[in-house]
Amino acid sequence: MIDLDELVGVVFSGLSPLVVKDVVDDGERIRVRARTPDGSVACSGCGAETARVHGYHDRTVADVPVDARRVLVVVRIRRLVCPTRGCRQTFREQLPGVLERYQRRTTRLTSQIGAVVRELAGRAGVRALSALAVGLSRHTALRLLLRVPSPQPRVPRVLGVDDFALRRRHHYATVLIDAQTRERIDVLPGRTADVLEAWLRAHPGVQIVCRDGSGAYAEAVRRALPDAVQVTDRWHLWHNLGEAVLKEVAGHSACWAKAGPPLQDGKRAQTTRERWHQVHDLLGKGVGLLECARRLNVSLNTVKRYARVGEPERLQRAPQYRPTLVDPYRDHLRRRRSDDPAVPVLHLFNEIKALGYQGSFNLLYRYITQGRVEADRLPISPRRFARLLLTRPDSLTDEHRRLLDDLTTACPQMIDLAELVRGFADLLRPHEGNAERLDAWIATARTCDLPHLHAFIRGLDQDRDAVRAAVTLPFHNGGTEGVNTKTKRIMRQMHGRASFALLRHRILLA
Structure with a gap:
């Protein structure tokens, strides 16, 4: 069994430097009466020890809640007389760790509030603290x-x-971290070269x-640290390659999609062929790209896209159909x-209706007229092929591996593209010998x-040293991207209304 004095000592252990005299239950709150311990105290001005009391007064501070009720601590504070001539006449004693100067909350309550507002900031922090019986305004929380x-x-x-967006397409900021420990270093206003150069210097x-x-x-x-090694991020390299691959696959869809539904040779395809001939005729006469566009x-x-391809069929796209009720x-x-080429569509409709088909007759008719029944395989979009x-x-299943082999072997360019990918x-995978392999690739x-892959290579040439470092060194920018993700969460919590100073403070504390 624990007696009352021991229970009070356990519940209010954070007030152990004080002498607790009484605990009063006031209903919605608990009032604790205490006093400072006897003994000499060092003067805050000169440091001389003194125990001479000039007077007493009460100081009320809030403490951590108990049983979802607020706790007020009323402490009897001594005002002491300094023994040093010329120093202050009297001073009020303080208890570091329990009572700080000018504070209306105990140190442990302030630390708990700080932990909440560090994660939730103003309004959200106030709402969470109110559920814990801690009352304060959003301004005090900030x-x-x-x-x-x-x-x-x-x-x-x-x-x-x-970089990350403070306001997309308008204002941006730069975050700096330790790429090895992922510790936040600093947040800079802006993403220009001058801002980062000033910090590096x-x-x-x-x-x-x-x-x-x-x-x-x-x-x-390059300006601030000419001897530093720059490493571009490998994820961005792969992402840029993926965009180039998608454009190449879409540009050769007329080739690899031959085994699928026939290409639509309508008005749009005719306009594409005519425009391709117009662009290449002007280019053959020595007209520039900008003048062709005019x-x-x-x-x-558009002129650049037509000028890149050597034949108009490469600009045609394979038809993209959504899954329908007819597919099963x-x-x-x-x-x-195949058994009866002249079978009426109405008969086919009645047959599959008896098998469980729940679609309409018009859907079946369009499905047949689009050539989706006789195709060797169902249509696949360029994005899925990429x-x-x-x-x-x-990670590919056997079915996907067979599909990929069929698609790549149908087009010589896709065979080369698959090997390059x-x-x-x-x-x-960083390795010391990757620099020579990169040049060979x-x-x-x-x-x-x-x-389109040549355009990707031109981008690599402009930053060749950083790309070589990326494929040979183990460092990357993944930690910075993770910090940016958490930064977006912080900005959503603050609804975009926080000043840059407050946002920087929260990012560094996160």
């Missing part, structure tokens, strides 16, 4: 948050740099910088039309008829 000391910026050996000592493909960050590092009244990017009965329809090319071979995937890719 003031307590800003009083939490943020870590001092230090200079890491490997620095991770990335003020904090020398960085040896390696991990970044994405930003030209501004690359320029800042004469044909199309955008410059495709084999039956195909067998019936996804098969970019998927790790060990596998070769580049091997380069993303680029040389091989330039010999293939893949214009």
Whole structure:
């Protein structure tokens, strides 16, 4: 059994430096009466010890709740007389760790409030604390948050740099972390080269910088730290390769989709062929790309897209159909039309209706007229084909592997593209010998008829040293991307209304 004095000592153990005299239950709150211990106290001005009491007064502070009820601590404080001549005449004693100067809350309650507002900030923190019987305003919560000391910026050996949007397409900021420990270093206002350059010059000592493909960050590092090693992020390299692969697959859909439904040769396909001939006729006469766009009244990017391909059929796209209710009965329809090519569609409709078909007659009629019954396989979109090319071979099922083999063998360019994708995937495993392999991969890719991949290679050439470092060194920018994800959560909590100083403080404390 625990007696009352022991129970009070356990519940209010944080008040152990005080002498608890009484605990009163006031209904909605608990009032604790206490006093400071007897003995001499050092003067806050000169440090001389004294026990001479000038007077007493009561000080009321809030403590951590008990049983979902507020706790008020009324402490009898001594005012002491300083014995040193010329120092202050009297001073009020303080108890570090329990009672701080000018505070209306105990130290342990302030630390608990700080932990909540560090995660939830103002309004959300107030709502959570009110459920815990701690009452304060959102302004007080933010003031307590800003009083939490943020870590001092230090200079890491490997620095991770990335930007995030304060307001998309308008205002951005830069976050800096230690790429090895993922510790937040600093948050800078803006994402220009001058902002990062100023920070690097003020904090020398960085040896390696991990970044994405930003030209501004690359320029800042070249100016401030010409001897530092820049490492581009491997995820961004793979992502950019995926975009180029998707464009190549879409550009050759007229070739690899031959085994599927026939290409639609309608008005749109005819317009595409006519425009391709117009663009190449003007280019053959020495007309520039911009002048071609003006004469044909199309955008410059459209002219570039037509100029890249060597034949108009490569601009045609394979038809993309959504799954329909007829798909489960495709084999039956195909067998019936093979046995009797003149079978009426109405008879087929009645047959599959008896098998459980729940769609309409018009849906079945369109399905047949689009050629989806006689096709060797169901149509596949360029995006799905590109996804098969970019998927790790060990993760493909047998069906997907057979489908990928059929699609790539139908087009010579797709065979080259599949080999290049596998070769580049091997380069993303950092190794010292990958620098020579990267040069060989680029040389091989330039010999293939893949214009969109050539554009990707030109991007690699502009940042060749950073790409070499990415495929040879183990450092990457994944930790910075993770910090950006948490930063977006913090910004959503604050509803975009926080100042940059408060947002920076929360990011560094997270």
